[in-house]
Amino acid sequence: MTKIAVQVDDLTVAYNYKPVLWDIDLEIPEGVLMAIVGPNGAGKSTLIKSILGILKPIAGSVTIYGKSYDKQRSLVAYVPQKGSVDWDFPTTALDVVTMGTYGSLGWIKRPRQKQKKVALEALEKVGMLAFKSRQISQLSGGQQQRIFLARALVQDASIYFMDEPFQGVDATTEIAIINILKELRKAGKTVIVVHHDLQTVPEYFDWVTFLNVKKIATGPVKDIFNDDNLTKTYGINYKVSIQK
Amino acid sequence: MDIQEYFSLVFSDYTLRTITLGTAILGAVTGMLGSFAVLRKQSLLGDAISHAALPGIAIAFLITGSKDSNTLLLGALVSGLIGTFWIRGIITKTHLKSDTALGLILSLFFGFGMLLLTFIQKQPNANQAGLDKYLFGQAATLVESDVWMMAIVTGICLFVLLLFWKEFKILLFDKDYAKTLGFNTKAIDILITSFIVLAIVLGLQTVGVVLMSAMLLAPAAAARQWTNSLGTMVFLAAIFGAFSGVFGTAISASQNNLSTGPVIVLVASFFVLISFIFSPSRGLLFKKIRFIKNRRDLELHKTLAFMYHIAETHDNISHPHEIKILNNFHGFTRATLNKLVGKNYVTLQGTTWCLTKEGFESAANLYNQLNRNDE
Numbered sequence: 001m002t003k004i005a006v007q008v009d010d011l012t013v014a015y016n017y018k019p020v021l022w023d024i025d026l027e028i029p030e031g032v033l034m035a036i037v038g039p040n041g042a043g044k045s046t047l048i049k050s051i052l053g054i055l056k057p058i059a060g061s062v063t064i065y066g067k068s069y070d071k072q073r074s075l076v077a078y079v080p081q082k083g084s085v086d087w088d089f090p091t092t093a094l095d096v097v098t099m100g101t102y103g104s105l106g107w108i109k110r111p112r113q114k115q116k117k118v119a120l121e122a123l124e125k126v127g128m129l130a131f132k133s134r135q136i137s138q139l140s141g142g143q144q145q146r147i148f149l150a151r152a153l154v155q156d157a158s159i160y161f162m163d164e165p166f167q168g169v170d171a172t173t174e175i176a177i178i179n180i181l182k183e184l185r186k187a188g189k190t191v192i193v194v195h196h197d198l199q200t201v202p203e204y205f206d207w208v209t210f211l212n213v214k215k216i217a218t219g220p221v222k223d224i225f226n227d228d229n230l231t232k233t234y235g236i237n238y239k240v241s242i243q244k
Numbered sequence: 245m246d247i248q249e250y251f252s253l254v255f256s257d258y259t260l261r262t263i264t265l266g267t268a269i270l271g272a273v274t275g276m277l278g279s280f281a282v283l284r285k286q287s288l289l290g291d292a293i294s295h296a297a298l299p300g301i302a303i304a305f306l307i308t309g310s311k312d313s314n315t316l317l318l319g320a321l322v323s324g325l326i327g328t329f330w331i332r333g334i335i336t337k338t339h340l341k342s343d344t345a346l347g348l349i350l351s352l353f354f355g356f357g358m359l360l361l362t363f364i365q366k367q368p369n370a371n372q373a374g375l376d377k378y379l380f381g382q383a384a385t386l387v388e389s390d391v392w393m394m395a396i397v398t399g400i401c402l403f404v405l406l407l408f409w410k411e412f413k414i415l416l417f418d419k420d421y422a423k424t425l426g427f428n429t430k431a432i433d434i435l436i437t438s439f440i441v442l443a444i445v446l447g448l449q450t451v452g453v454v455l456m457s458a459m460l461l462a463p464a465a466a467a468r469q470w471t472n473s474l475g476t477m478v479f480l481a482a483i484f485g486a487f488s489g490v491f492g493t494a495i496s497a498s499q500n501n502l503s504t505g506p507v508i509v510l511v512a513s514f515f516v517l518i519s520f521i522f523s524p525s526r527g528l529l530f531k532k533i534r535f536i537k538n539r540r541d542l543e544l545h546k547t548l549a550f551m552y553h554i555a556e557t558h559d560n561i562s563h564p565h566e567i568k569i570l571n572n573f574h575g576f577t578r579a580t581l582n583k584l585v586g587k588n589y590v591t592l593q594g595t596t597w598c599l600t601k602e603g604f605e606s607a608a609n610l611y612n613q614l615n616r617n618d619e
Contacts, residue, residue, distance in 0.1 A: 016339075052424045070426075078424045085418045089283065090472045099414050103425030108407055135472040151421075 003065065005030040005159050005190040006051065011060030013043070013050050020046045022214045024060070028192060030158075032207035033185040035195040035221075039234050042212040044194040045081065048161045052078055064159065073103065077157035079148050081164050087137045093147050094132040097122055100154030122150040127176060142173030149177060159190045166197065178204050201225055250494045259384075260497060266386040266394055267489030267508060270447050273398040275463030275485025276405065277443045279478045280436055282464040283416050288343065289331070289437075291457035292350040293444045296327025298357025298453050301378050302364060311374065313390055313449050320378075320445045327353050328441055354453070381452030383493060383504035394446050401439050405478070412436060413474055451505040462512035463488065469523035488512035540583075545610055547580045548589060551599045552607035561604045564596035 008026040012019060021043040028034060036044045049055040051062050053069050064072035077100070100122070101115040111119075123129045126146040131139060139147065145165055152160055160181075166174050181191050181204070195201065201208060201221060208225050210216035210233040217229045254260050281290055297320035304319025305311065327349050334345035361375060377385065405412065414422040415432045423429050440460070447456050467480035492508030521529050555561040567578060581597055584590040589603030599607075 049420070054420045054423050073424070073426045076424070078421060080418065080420055084420065086283075086285075089417050090468065090474050090477050091413070091417065092472070096417070099418070099421070102410055102414055102422075102427070105410070107411065107427075110410060 003030040004028065005065060006192070007063045007066075008047075008051065009061050009063075011047075011050060011057050011062065013046055013055060013057045019058075019213065021050065021057075024211075024215050026209065026215060026218060028190060028218075029207070030190050031185060031188050033181055033191045033193070033205050034207035034209060035193050035201050035205040036209045036211055037195055037198060037201065037233065038211035038216075042233075044211055045163050047211060048078075048163055048192070048194060052076065052161060074155075075158040077152040077155035077160050079152045079160070079162040079165055082141065082145050082148060082167065084163075087139075087144060089136065091136060092132065093128060093134050093136055093139065093143075094119055094123065096136060096147050097150045097154055100151040103155060118154050118156075119150070122153040123147075125153060126150045126180065142169035145169050145173060146176065149180065153180075157189070160184060160192065162191070162193045164194050164196060166195065198230070247494055247498045250498045254494075260493075262388055262391055263383050263386050263497075263504070264490055264493045266391040267383055267450055267493045267504065268486040269391065269394045269398050269489075270443075270450055271459065271463065271485030271487070271489030271508070271512070272482040273394070273401055273443045273485075274447055274459040275467070275481035275483070276478050277401065277436075277440050278460035278462075278464035278485070279467060279474075279481045280412065280416060281440055281460055282468065283474075286342075287461050288346045288457070289328070290440065290444055290460035292331060292346040292353075293324045293328055293441050294448065294453050294456035295350045295357070296353035297321070297324040297445055297448055298378065299323050299353055299360055300326075300357075301375065301448070302357055302360035305364060305375060306360070313385070313387075314393065316375075316378070317445050317448065320448055321442065323353065324441045324445055325438070328437055332437075357453075377452075378448050379452050379454055380503060381448065381450045381455070381505035383450045383496070383508075386450060390449065397442055397446055401443070404435070404439065408432065408435070409475075416474075451508060455505055455509045458509040458512060459485065459488075462509070462516050466512075466515040466519040469519035469526045472525070484512065484515045488515060540580075543580045544583060547577060548584060548603060548607045549610065551590070551597075552604060555599050555604055555607075562591075562598040562600060564593055564598045566596055 004027050006026070006028040008024055011021055011024040011026075013021040020041075024047065026047075036047065038044050046055060050057050051069070053062075062069055064075055069076070094116070097119040098111050098115055101111050101118060105111060105115065120129065120132065123132055126149050128143060128146050128150060131143060136144065136147065145168075149162075149165060152162070162181075165177055169177070181193070184191050185206075193205070195205070202225060205221055207219070208221045209218040210224075210229050212233045212235070216233045217224045250260070254264050278290070281287060300319035300321065300323025301316045302319075303323070304316045307319075308315050310316075331342075331345045331349050334340055334348065335342050338345075340348075364375060411422075411427055411432050414425070414427065415429055415436070419429050422432075444456050444460065447459055451459055463481040463484035464477070466484050467477045470480055471477050488508050488511040492511045493504055495511070496502040496504040496507040519527070521527055524530050551565070554565065555563065567581070581590055581592075584603065585592055587603075589600055589606055591598050591600055
């Protein structure tokens with residue numbers, strides 16, 4: 001039996017009084033490339049942020065390989081939404097990617113040659129080496145997304161959480177990113193992606209979670225990615241004309 | 245005393261030296277910390293903190309009856325910190341936005357502070373005069389111990405900044421991400437905010453409650469224009485701040501009746517103005533120049549491309565054309581044609597214009613480049 005990489009039990013999260021996530025139970029097996037899909041406001045980002053401890057849930061617990069997240073930080077990497085930071089911040093692409101090493105460095109210690117080398121390798125992997133000294137505001141949206149991906153790659157984690165990595169990127173970047181994600185899966189990593197484009201789910205992912213405040217369904221794409229679950233999640237009579 | 249005299253006196257005259265050193269150090273430390281406030285989009289926090297410090301000064305006086313600046317500034321520190329953490333509290337615990345929280349605390353504390361000041365002034369106590377100097381600051385009251393105090397705080401601040409540089413940077417850029425890496429973002433946040441409060445309180449005696457936030461923002465805003473590196477920005481902000489202090493003091497000392505604080509702030513604002521206009525990458529001037537240059541280049545390319553297109557339909561690439569035919573653009577054809585003549589891409593023969601071989605090749609190149617970019 002495959003190991004469970006991420007286990008979520010009875011997770012409930014609310015902003016103010018309105019629950020955003022209600023009683024979520026979720027098991028994510030090791031080595032899957034999973035999409036989290038659902039309408040706007042379904043709590044997709046919230047789910048990721050709660051698993052990562054950025055948001056504090058009202059109830060419930062999360063374990064990473066059977067232990068609490070605090071103890072397993074080094075196994076987890078995060079790619080936030082591109083829009084969550086100020087890209088006019090005075091720094092370079094290489095510097096942002098180097099931030100991926102900060103966690104393993106811990107407090108006070110500065111990144112050195114070794115960390116810089118790792119960051120450069122990650123930049124090369126996402127095809128951004130030529131832009132290493134570029135001020136980040138002078139990068140296109142797709143390039144910025146690649147920088148974020150490279151920063152997570154630097155962490156060399158076992159589990160990757162990505163919040164809409166395909167948002168606002170062109171086709172070239174989308175293909176580049178999905179190829180890297182597939183490579184990660186091939187290397188036995190678990191990749192969890194908040195995703196919006198339903199058309200590409202069967203092509204990109206092998207596992208899917210339907211979410212709309214409550215968990216609707218989770219499992220292999222080939223078994224559960226169907227009109228029935230889509231309708232339950234999106235509330236309208238959804239017909240996918242997707243070639244499987 | 246004129247400026248020259250000031251600079252010859254600054255090394256020998258005790259008072260002048262003390263004040264100059266004090267304002268320079270103050271400018272440096274507020275510039276440094278101001279960079280962080282600006283990058284966190286908390287520019288107005290400085291204003292709120294400095295105003296929130298006022299009741300602390302009054303209360304410290306009421307309790308101790310002393311006008312010793314260290315005592316009063318300790319009071320200012322306490323009430324500044326209380327104000328800051330109330331602001332944080334309001335933002336996190338209620339639905340109010342940060343500008344509302346800042347405005348609320350600013351006016352509440354400042355109002356209370358003014359109330360206390362008027363109350364103190366009505367007291368039959370000869371000692372009470374002079375507290376209101378904290379409103380607009382009075383650099384002339386700086387003594388050596390004040391400068392020492394500033395130097396020590398600046399030293400500590402610099403040390404902490406260098407020690408936690410990486411942590412500060414990642415907090416400023418991406419707080420959530422920093423959290424997932426295991427950094428205690430709340431602690432870093434409190435640390436940096438506390439230093440900002442400390443720097444502001446230090447400046448109250450010199451620049452005063454009302455103008456203090458400018459000391460925080462102006463050097464940082466100016467520095468941001470010149471660099472794309474956080475380290476350089478902090479360094480430049482410190483330099484700009486220090487120079488504002490020195491020049492401000494020099495100007496106010498060389499003219500009668502010019503209060504030092506406001507002059508320092510004006511000098512700092514002058515730095516901002518210069519930076520906004522003349523910075524090479526972000527400045528308005530160079531932006532405009534680049535814009536005009538780019539547009540001219542494009543006009544040239546368009547005209548050249550148009551001639552190239554016509555040339556392709558003729559046997560002879562140098563087939564002459566009347567300007568009427570070429571003038572399919574909006575009034576820039578003659579000027580651009582003349583420029584193209586200057587580049588030997590086009591020749592003028594009487595009233596007709598001909599593409600040269602050189603021009604044809606250049607246009608063909610351009611055309612291929614454009615097509616490549618489309619792919």
